[in-house]
Amino acid sequence: MADPPFDPGDDDEVRRVLSARRAEVSALVAGSKEAREAVELDQSRVGRLSRMDALQDQAMALETDRRRTLELQRIESALTRLEAGDYGLCVRCGEEIALERLTFDPAVTLCIDCAEG
Numbered sequence: 001m002a003d004p005p006f007d008p009g010d011d012d013e014v015r016r017v018l019s020a021r022r023a024e025v026s027a028l029v030a031g032s033k034e035a036r037e038a039v040e041l042d043q044s045r046v047g048r049l050s051r052m053d054a055l056q057d058q059a060m061a062l063e064t065d066r067r068r069t070l071e072l073q074r075i076e077s078a079l080t081r082l083e084a085g086d087y088g089l090c091v092r093c094g095e096e097i098a099l100e101r102l103t104f105d106p107a108v109t110l111c112i113d114c115a116e117g
């Protein structure tokens, strides 16, 4: 979120921003996996309520992981399109995606019309 604004027209800069984001999200996914394994090994969580808490925590962690995994896929896909020379083009209609949209989310795949349609 605190990323400085970047120029979506500059391939090197797009690659740098996307790679940094990919490293960041990958680290979060790896970190949450370790945290989850630590909870499973924690023998003090034996009460019914704490088990329910643990299940709830686990469901939330899974949802967070799912979103991060999707984010990683979007980033990979954006990097692939960058190498193919298709970066910044809507994957549905092929029109150019507005620069301010790419600046806000460098891995965005749809133009505003397709995203809202």
Ligand SMILES: [Zn+2]
Residues within 6 Å of the ligand: 090, 091, 092, 093, 094, 095, 110, 111, 112, 113, 114, 115
């Ligand atoms: Zn479109």
